[in-house]
Amino acid sequence: xxxxxxxxxxxxxxxxxxxxxxxxxxxxxxxxxxxxxxxxxxxxxxxxxxxxxxxxxxxxxxxxxxxxxxxxxxxxxxxxxxxxxxxxxxxxxxxxxxxxxxxxxxxxxxxxxxxxxxxx
Numbered sequence: 776x777x778x779x780x781x782x783x784x785x786x787x788x789x790x791x792x793x794x795x796x797x798x799x800x801x802x803x804x805x806x807x808x809x810x811x812x813x814x815x816x817x818x819x820x821x822x823x824x825x826x827x828x829x830x831x832x833x834x835x836x837x838x839x840x841x842x843x844x845x846x847x848x849x850x851x852x853x854x855x856x857x858x859x860x861x862x863x864x865x866x867x868x869x870x871x872x873x874x875x876x877x878x879x880x881x882x883x884x885x886x887x888x889x890x891x892x893x894x895x
Contacts, residue, residue: 777849777895780839781809781817782831782870787854788813792820794854794885799823801892808842810835836866840873850880850895852888 779802783791795802795817802823809817811830818825829835842848851874855867874881880895882888 776805778806778808778842778847779891779895780842780848780851780853781807781813781825782836782839782851783813783854784856784859786856786859788816790885791852791854792816794852794888795823796821798889798892805895808839808848810839831866834866836870840866840870843870843873843877843879846877848879850882850891852882852891854885854888855883 781791781795791813799821802821807817807823807825808814809825809827811827811833813831814825814827817823818827828838839848839851843851851870853870853874871881880891882891
């Protein structure tokens with residue numbers, strides 16, 4: 776069982792929920808963590824159990840980052856919207872940096888997320 780973090784920018788939340796629904800059976804085998812809004816949307820859209828943290832701008836991104844630094848996440852699925860400015864961009868960059876630094880599986884889009892599910 777892997778521990779997977781789930782987060783998506785606002786314009787990518789529907790895409791993440793659709794991906795999670797399409798991969799519901801595989802994701803159901805793992806422990807899922809999500810930022811507040813994204814986690815809630817995944818729960819509502821799929822029925823999967825997701826431990827919800829704070830909303831991203833209110834510290835959820837930092838909570839996921841701390842989990843990575845503490846070795847409590849194995850993978851991060853973070854559907855990034857590269858065309859939209861984010862008010863909490865510093866937190867987002869820190870989360871991506873930690874996923875890279877601690878060498879965990881990191882999926883910024885659907886194709887990569889599909890590959891992560893194969894790898895875990």
